Amino acid sequence: MVATPIGNRGDFTSRALDVLRQADVIAAEDTRVTGLLLKHYGISTPMVSLREHNERGMAEKLVSRMQAGEVVAQVSDAGTPAISDPGAVLVATAHAAGVPVVPIPGASALTTALSAAGFTAPHALFYGFLQPKSGQRKAELAQLQALPFQIVFYEAPHRILECLADLVEVLGPSREAVLCRELTKTFETIRRGSLAELHAFVAADSNQQRGECVLVLDAAAAQPKAAGDEYDSLLLPLLAELPLKQAVALAVQISSAPRNLLYERALQLKKAGDT
The missing domain is CATH 3.30.950.10 (Tetrapyrrole methylase, C-terminal domain)
Incomplete structure (x- = not known):
């Protein structure tokens, strides 16, 4: 699994270039796009097209070639393959067949x-x-x-x-x-x-x-906790089986928490459940 530049060709790693030169075949998302990249670096490794619509069938063919001893390099049009791009099916098929999968990290x-x-x-x-x-x-x-x-x-x-x-x-x-x-x-x-x-x-x-x-x-701001919400795991199953007052009374016995606190929280939970 070979990462290629997402734009600036200076982000291509020397290891990635070596792998693409030495591979028996390159599985490319679009052979025209990858062909331009390979031409720039004087790489003449044969290519096959592995795209969304043919990925499953092509994965089986490529794994058969790997089982016969060939090295297959998977690339996408840009960046790291299998991240919102083809490649994951080939990797899964290789794992299932016991074929080693080697990531060549780079741009993403x-x-x-x-x-x-x-x-x-x-x-x-x-x-x-x-x-x-x-x-x-x-x-x-x-x-x-x-x-x-x-x-x-x-x-x-x-x-x-x-x-x-x-x-x-x-x-x-x-x-x-x-x-x-x-x-x-x-x-x-x-x-x-x-x-x-x-x-x-x-x-x-x-x-x-x-x-x-x-x-x-950015992450959502933390929401303030409702008073008494630490007793939700106790109140919810009780409210599901008992009237509110009985559920609160039993919760007070079990937890020794203040009745007013549990009653107010039970009202909130019941209202939320009704809506």
Whole structure:
């Protein structure tokens, strides 16, 4: 699994180049794109096309070749294969057949964008591409809005403006994010601001609606805990089986917590359940 540059050819590692020269065959997402890259470095290794629509069948053929002793190098059009790109099926097929899988690390839009974002939340979620239609995209975002992680999205240039509009609508205009466009390329853009500011920035400059985009969303702010929520695991099953007063009375006996605290929390839980 060979990582190739996401833009700047200077990010190609010497190890990756050696592997591509020595491999028996290169499995490429688009042989035309990879062919230009190989030509630049004088690499003449034969290629086969491994794309989304033929990945399963081609994976079986390539694993058979590996079992016969050949070395197969998998690349995507840019960056690290199998990350929102073909490659994972080939890797899984190789594992199942007992064929060694060797990652050759290098450029990745995911890690490049995270390193340039500057958010301090200790955890990050790579989401990849959102749904292309607005309604489905909003539904996805609604499920993600409260997560306490940085979230990384990939987005196509022709959808970046409407995607930002949906982010503003669902997550709120003040949520912080970073737009990374054309990473490592000549017209690289790295812009940090609120979602509203980023939407206005992209809307005002058509050049920002061209090229591959990565969005890094800051983690959601921690929500204040409700008083007595530490007793939810006790109250919820009791409320499911008993009237409110009996559930609270039993919870007081079990926990020795103040009755008023448990009663107020039970009311909140019951109301939430009814709605």
